[in-house]
Amino acid sequence: MNRKSKIATRGLRSANAVAIFALLFGVVIRSYAVDSNVSVELDSKQAGPRTVERLTEAGIIRDYRFAWTSMSRALEFNTLDPLEGCFAGQAKDWLRHTVAQQRISGLSQRYIDQNHRLEAVFYAPEGDVMELHDTTEYQLQITEGGRVIHDEHVVMHYIVLMTPGADRWVIRQLQAVPQF
Amino acid sequence: MRLFLACAAICLAQVHFGEVSSAQDVDIRVPSVVVAGNQANISTGGSGKATFYLVGPGVSRKSDVSLGKEVFLSAQDLSVAGRYLAVLCSSACRSAAFYVSSAQPHTLAFLVHPSRVAVAQNDAVSGVALPFDLFDNLVLSPLGVNLQLTGGGRLLFSQALRTRDGIAWFRSSSGRSAGALQVTASLDKVSAQRAVQEVASDPCNLRINGQRTPTGVLVQTEPVHDCAGNAVPDGTIVTFSATDSSGKSTVDAPIKHGIARAEMATSGVTLITAASGVVMGNELRLGSQ
Numbered sequence: 315m316n317r318k319s320k321i322a323t324r325g326l327r328s329a330n331a332v333a334i335f336a337l338l339f340g341v342v343i344r345s346y347a348v349d350s351n352v353s354v355e356l357d358s359k360q361a362g363p364r365t366v367e368r369l370t371e372a373g374i375i376r377d378y379r380f381a382w383t384s385m386s387r388a389l390e391f392n393t394l395d396p397l398e399g400c401f402a403g404q405a406k407d408w409l410r411h412t413v414a415q416q417r418i419s420g421l422s423q424r425y426i427d428q429n430h431r432l433e434a435v436f437y438a439p440e441g442d443v444m445e446l447h448d449t450t451e452y453q454l455q456i457t458e459g460g461r462v463i464h465d466e467h468v469v470m471h472y473i474v475l476m477t478p479g480a481d482r483w484v485i486r487q488l489q490a491v492p493q494f
Numbered sequence: 495m496r497l498f499l500a501c502a503a504i505c506l507a508q509v510h511f512g513e514v515s516s517a518q519d520v521d522i523r524v525p526s527v528v529v530a531g532n533q534a535n536i537s538t539g540g541s542g543k544a545t546f547y548l549v550g551p552g553v554s555r556k557s558d559v560s561l562g563k564e565v566f567l568s569a570q571d572l573s574v575a576g577r578y579l580a581v582l583c584s585s586a587c588r589s590a591a592f593y594v595s596s597a598q599p600h601t602l603a604f605l606v607h608p609s610r611v612a613v614a615q616n617d618a619v620s621g622v623a624l625p626f627d628l629f630d631n632l633v634l635s636p637l638g639v640n641l642q643l644t645g646g647g648r649l650l651f652s653q654a655l656r657t658r659d660g661i662a663w664f665r666s667s668s669g670r671s672a673g674a675l676q677v678t679a680s681l682d683k684v685s686a687q688r689a690v691q692e693v694a695s696d697p698c699n700l701r702i703n704g705q706r707t708p709t710g711v712l713v714q715t716e717p718v719h720d721c722a723g724n725a726v727p728d729g730t731i732v733t734f735s736a737t738d739s740s741g742k743s744t745v746d747a748p749i750k751h752g753i754a755r756a757e758m759a760t761s762g763v764t765l766i767t768a769a770s771g772v773v774m775g776n777e778l779r780l781g782s783q
Contacts, residue, residue: 363663404630408552408574415554421547436661439620440607445661456549456581458556463547463587464579473632473659475624487632490551490576492593494659 550578700775
């Protein structure tokens with residue numbers, strides 16, 4: 315075996331090693347990364363008494379997705395910053411309280427592969443409040459210091475109240491119920 | 495070798511992230527339903543020490559417990575309606591979920607629009623009522639809400655509403671008299687009141703009179719009212735137009751003390767008209783001086 319082929323063989327082995335480490339750590343990184351894969355669909359055909367316009371629908375989908383992404387970050391990394399602007403009222407209060415308590419208890423929550431199916435059920439005559447039903451499924455992990463103490467795939471039902479803010483729709487109420 | 499390493503990597507990853515196994519040495523039983531703001535107990539089975547976690551909206555708590563004894567959950571722990579997760583860990587973890595439902599209505603959020611409305615307008619006033627409990631949870635069970643609209647000490651409109659998914663709404667015409675319209679929503683001992691200012695609608699039967707002056711004509715309206723007899727607010731603009739041999743001139747005059755008045759420079763026979771909004775007044779013809 316000449317010198318060139320030896321170098322080529324060594325290079326191949328190094329590449330294999332890199333690939334194996336990439337596989338190993340790829341799994342790790344994927345598991346710890348913030349899951350931004352939040353899918354949101356909205357059906358507003360049954361909403362009333364005010365009709366939900368197409369641009370309003372787009373705004374709701376955009377802001378609801380952003381709110382859940384932000385909430386996931388806040389509850390995973392125990393930070394309050396992501397909650398600013400997306401939540402108001404009771405929803406913001408309990409989220410802030412949850413983060414504060416998680417900092418003490420050392421727990422965190424991860425919402426993975428979220429799939430939200432929203433149905434607008436009420437849109438106020440003057441457009442100042444909208445109620446939505448969210449049937450969502452995701453993988454919920456609760457961890458303590460990196461150790462998973464709970465891991466389940468859940469299908470959840472949320473009653474959601476959203477109101478228009480200065481430049482976006484904000485969630486004022488996010489209340490999980492056993493069923494609609 | 496490569497296959498072995500790949501399998502090892504995946505297995506290591508699964509162990510590292512700990513697929514939660516069902517533990518045989520611990521047992522946990524949660525209440526089926528809890529009303530917000532009430533205490534509850536969670537039963538545990540087994541023996542020895544364990545760590546108990548409660549995770550829910552507004553709560554994330556960890557404590558050491560003795561298996562076989564009940565875990566006490568305070569009213570404060572369970573004040574927010576939603577899904578709670580109780581996790582018990584000793585050698586392995588076991589969990590159970592339960593729901594907290596909203597309590598009795600304590601406040602009524604009541605949104606009414608608009609704050610100012612012209613009288614006798616169809617479907618001009620609307621409102622939304624949302625009952626909340628003491629802990630600001632939306633009360634979702636169907637509830638009866640009584641709605642009343644009163645103006646000038648008289649009941650103008652009433653309706654029995656029923657909440658659906660925590661919301662009741664109404665739409666109504668405005669009253670016929672200018673003044674404060676009181677809109678009241680009540681639910682048992684809870685009530686909320688909002689005020690809508692009703693103002694006169696467009697002028698009705700606009701009538702003008704006038705007289706010659708040394709420099710032209712002085713024209714003014716009679717007291718301006720809407721069709722229901724309410725005085726049109728001061729500041730409402732009345733437009734006077736005068737046509738004489740030299741052409742047409744126009745002047746806007748605000749209503750002051752119920753009357754709009756304007757002085758216009760004209761000569762010869764003059765035809766004067768007045769308008770406010772879409773309402774035209776009578777024509778007035780003044781001869782030459």
